[in-house]
Amino acid sequence: MSSKTHRDEKNFNQAALDYHKAEPKGKIEVIPSKPHSSQRDLSLAYSPGVAVPCMEIHDKPETVYDYTGKGNLVAVISNGTAVLGLGDIGAEASKPVMEGKGLLFKIFADINVFDIEIDEKDPDKFIQIVKGIAPTFGGINLEDIKAPEAFYIEQKLKEELDIPLMHDDQHGTAIISAAALINSLQIAGKNIGEVKMVVNGAGAAAIACTNLYISLGLKRENVLMCDSKGVINHKRENLTPEKIDFIANTDIETLEDAVKGSDVFIGLSKGNVMTPEMLSSMTENPIVFALANPDPEIAYDLALETRKDVIMATGRSDYPNQVNNVLGFPYIFRGALDVQAKGINEEMKLAAVHAIADLAKEPVPEAVILAYNVQNLQFGREYFIPKPFDNRLITKVSSAVAKAAIESGIARKTIEDFEEYENQLLDRMGRDEKLVRMMQSRAKSNPKRITLGNAEEYNVLKAAQILYEEGIAFPSLLGDKKYIKEQMERFGINLDIPIIDPSDDDQKENRKRYRETLWKLRQRKGMNEYKAKRYVRQRDYFGPLMLRHGDTDGLIVGFSKNYTSVLRPVLEVIEKDKGVDKIAAMMMILSEKKPIFFADTSINQNPTAEDLVNIAKMAEITVKSFAIEPRIAMLGFENFAAISDTSKKVAKAVSILHEKYPKMIVDGEIQPDFAMNADHLSDYPFSKLGTTPANTFVFPNLESANLSYKIIRGMKVAQVIGPILMGLKQPVHVLQMRSSVDEIVNLATVAVLDAQRRENKK
Numbered sequence: 001m002s003s004k005t006h007r008d009e010k011n012f013n014q015a016a017l018d019y020h021k022a023e024p025k026g027k028i029e030v031i032p033s034k035p036h037s038s039q040r041d042l043s044l045a046y047s048p049g050v051a052v053p054c055m056e057i058h059d060k061p062e063t064v065y066d067y068t069g070k071g072n073l074v075a076v077i078s079n080g081t082a083v084l085g086l087g088d089i090g091a092e093a094s095k096p097v098m099e100g101k102g103l104l105f106k107i108f109a110d111i112n113v114f115d116i117e118i119d120e121k122d123p124d125k126f127i128q129i130v131k132g133i134a135p136t137f138g139g140i141n142l143e144d145i146k147a148p149e150a151f152y153i154e155q156k157l158k159e160e161l162d163i164p165l166m167h168d169d170q171h172g173t174a175i176i177s178a179a180a181l182i183n184s185l186q187i188a189g190k191n192i193g194e195v196k197m198v199v200n201g202a203g204a205a206a207i208a209c210t211n212l213y214i215s216l217g218l219k220r221e222n223v224l225m226c227d228s229k230g231v232i233n234h235k236r237e238n239l240t241p242e243k244i245d246f247i248a249n250t251d252i253e254t255l256e257d258a259v260k261g262s263d264v265f266i267g268l269s270k271g272n273v274m275t276p277e278m279l280s281s282m283t284e285n286p287i288v289f290a291l292a293n294p295d296p297e298i299a300y301d302l303a304l305e306t307r308k309d310v311i312m313a314t315g316r317s318d319y320p321n322q323v324n325n326v327l328g329f330p331y332i333f334r335g336a337l338d339v340q341a342k343g344i345n346e347e348m349k350l351a352a353v354h355a356i357a358d359l360a361k362e363p364v365p366e367a368v369i370l371a372y373n374v375q376n377l378q379f380g381r382e383y384f385i386p387k388p389f390d391n392r393l394i395t396k397v398s399s400a401v402a403k404a405a406i407e408s409g410i411a412r413k414t415i416e417d418f419e420e421y422e423n424q425l426l427d428r429m430g431r432d433e434k435l436v437r438m439m440q441s442r443a444k445s446n447p448k449r450i451t452l453g454n455a456e457e458y459n460v461l462k463a464a465q466i467l468y469e470e471g472i473a474f475p476s477l478l479g480d481k482k483y484i485k486e487q488m489e490r491f492g493i494n495l496d497i498p499i500i501d502p503s504d505d506d507q508k509e510n511r512k513r514y515r516e517t518l519w520k521l522r523q524r525k526g527m528n529e530y531k532a533k534r535y536v537r538q539r540d541y542f543g544p545l546m547l548r549h550g551d552t553d554g555l556i557v558g559f560s561k562n563y564t565s566v567l568r569p570v571l572e573v574i575e576k577d578k579g580v581d582k583i584a585a586m587m588m589i590l591s592e593k594k595p596i597f598f599a600d601t602s603i604n605q606n607p608t609a610e611d612l613v614n615i616a617k618m619a620e621i622t623v624k625s626f627a628i629e630p631r632i633a634m635l636g637f638e639n640f641a642a643i644s645d646t647s648k649k650v651a652k653a654v655s656i657l658h659e660k661y662p663k664m665i666v667d668g669e670i671q672p673d674f675a676m677n678a679d680h681l682s683d684y685p686f687s688k689l690g691t692t693p694a695n696t697f698v699f700p701n702l703e704s705a706n707l708s709y710k711i712i713r714g715m716k717v718a719q720v721i722g723p724i725l726m727g728l729k730q731p732v733h734v735l736q737m738r739s740s741v742d743e744i745v746n747l748a749t750v751a752v753l754d755a756q757r758r759e760n761k762k
């Protein structure tokens with residue numbers, strides 16, 4: 001179930017720097033949310049128009065939520081004194097982490113963030129600064145502030161401010177780990193009121209987690225807490241007030257002795273401090289949360305090798321049961337902001353705990369299972385906490401938090417209809433916006449061998465590096481070996497992956513096998529043996545022949561060559577899928593909202609009605625493979641009129657589709673703007689599309705499809721993935737000329753998923 005990456009530290013570190021340095025530098029930017037192109041717009045946005053909302057807010061302060069972005073703006077504030085596991089690296093150096101948190105708030109809950117790094121270690125002065133800037137924000141997320149100051153700072157600010165405020169390292173971690181604890185206790189068949197727990201670490205995270213577990217029923221006297229000096233017992237001196245709360249009446253001094261006979265181990269300290277012997281000394285079905293990042297207190301594999309009955313979570317994404325505060329903070333703030341809560345109270349935190357815990361016990365939707373490419377995800381030892389890509393988190397956690405705020409009396413706004421609220425949340429997130437991440441995650445769970453043509457090119461090499469290091473695929477490079485090596489040297493890309501040079505001596509055997517195949521395939525189409533011998537030395541033939549022979553699982557070609565010239569050898573070598581007469585190509589368009597698909601963008605210049613039927617059918621199969629229900633609009637420039645020749649052709653295709661595939665959600669001919677708009681669709685109640693907008697568009701001819709996606713690509717308003725070739729028996733895709741690194745990675749990811757799907761079908 002887990003996957004491993006092949007990260008070369010040096011490459012990875014450079015990639016991290018490049019990622020942050022790429023223009024625009026950093027990770028977040030400010031984008032105006034109102035029209036601003038005309039003089040009139042500017043006079044409304046700024047002087048004189050802006051004075052009107054200013055005075056409204058002056059007269060009625062609560063209207064600041066109506067006239068400004070405050071209600072959806074969170075400050076991520078740090079003084080840089082406890083940055084991740086890096087310690088006190090200072091305010092400025094903490095900025096990448098705070099920007100990163102801003103990015104997560106945005107992508108998981110559509111919350112805007114200003115990151116604020118304050119160069120002030122004195123807690124009282126820090127509090128004054130935060131208080132001073134608080135009017136700007138709808139909420140405040142305190143981050144990476146060291147204990148014990150963090151406790152005082154948070155407490156004081158909570159007393160002074162009346163907006164949602166939370167120190168995430170304390171409460172985010174506490175909420176997620178408490179949800180995991182509830183569920184793991186159920187699996188172990190143990191009762192929270194009876195278990196003996198060892199908490200290793202006594203910092204911000206450990207103290208907050210243990211306090212929350214106590215509010216869930218854990219007995220304080222059943223806890224042994226350790227810091228860097230050992231067990232916090234009655235012999236210890238000079239303890240902070242938070243540690244004093246956990247003084248145990250025992251002579252036990254070491255972690256080794258503390259864990260003997262314990263039921264639960266919570267690690268919030270540092271890596272590799274728990275030994276197999278310690279784990280062996282715990283009771284049956286021991287619960288071990290080794291949460292230190294990046295290295296857990298005991299490695300997942302070592303723990304499972306040590307005892308089969310261990311119930312284990314770590315902070316890492318590459319093992320089952322990742323306890324990570326990203327499962328909490330975006331959704332907790334979303335719920336709190338949506339009801340304009342005056343704070344984040346215990347009721348809201350507990351609501352989040354139970355929502356997360358309960359979610360892990362619900363049947364997992366197909367989209368999430370597909371995202372992780374597993375047979376099933378079912379509540380148990382390997383799955384007792386939801387996965388980060390589970391898009392039910394926003395609906396379940398945010399609405400539970402909002403409800404708790406309303407019921408506990410700290411909400412300024414109420415929500416009447418929670419079903420409607422949950423729908424609004426899904427629309428806000430564009431329902432499928434995590435598609436690329438889900439696709440990559442699926443690919444990583446069972447990576448396939450993908451061969452990349454034109455491997456001398458920087459973009460192709462860079463894409464190969466990402467595919468390899470991220471564990472999305474096992475890439476190989478096809479081209480001139482000597483030149484590829486020179487280019488790798490030149491670009492500083494250090495990659496230990498196969499380089500396949502068709503004219504190399506080591507390919508002699510393959511050339512022979514491939515020549516025989518090619519000649520057999522083409523001998524009645526004008527190809528003699530001599531020609532076949534010559535062609536197999538060309539990469540345009542060699543790649544498809546590798547694929548046909550099963551020497552690779554997928555092929556990506558065409559970076560620097562004209563589409564049709566690269567496609568020809570592919571079609572000569574790779575068979576079509578059963579029942580397919582003509583192949584077609586589809587583009588996936590990923591905007592801020594839902595993904596949409598265009599076909600046929602690259603192959604059939606002037607399709608007949610019958611061709612359109614086949615294109616629609618292939619599009620349906622392909623869209624389904626991304627776990628999206630295809631709703632197909634057969635496009636024309638009229639709506640259900642069939643007047644022009646083109647419209648008549650499309651109308652004929654629709655009637656064949658309705659007859660042949662009655663269950664398919666397809667209709668037309670229809671204009672794209674109508675097919676994308678629920679209100680417009682309601683004018684056509686007879687349509688099979690109903691009033692739910694279409695997501696798959698079959699164009700009447702190649703020009704219209706190709707030009708439409710090229711305009712979108714040129715405007716850079718959406719990410720474009722493709723062309724995805726449809727109708728071939730094996731995964732091969734031809735890139736657009738000069739594709740970007742991301743475009744190559746994405747298309748290779750599609751090829752991995754296709755290869756997985758075909759393997760599963762066998």
Ligand SMILES: NC(=O)C1=CN([C@@H]2O[C@H](COP(=O)(O)OP(=O)(O)OC[C@H]3O[C@@H](n4cnc5c(N)ncnc54)[C@H](OP(=O)(O)O)[C@@H]3O)[C@@H](O)[C@H]2O)C=CC1
Pocket residue numbers: 082084085146147169173200201202203204205206226227228229230267268269270273291292293294314315323324325
């Ligand atoms: N998975 C997740 O979601 C999260 C994980 N974490 C992880 O938890 C750890 C602590 O974070 P945080 O609480 O914010 O940091 P703090 O700096 O506030 O606390 C660190 C604590 O660890 C203790 N410690 C250090 N070394 C040892 C040791 N060998 N044995 C026992 N205790 C030790 C320190 O002891 P002393 O008091 O004596 O200095 C201190 O109490 C980090 O590794 C972090 O990555 C944190 C938040 C979320």
Ligand SMILES: CC(=O)C(=O)O
Pocket residue numbers: 083084085144168169293325
């Ligand atoms: C996860 C997190 O917030 C931290 O490590 O600081």
Ligand SMILES: [Mg+2]
Pocket residue numbers: 084143144168169
């Ligand atoms: Mg943190």
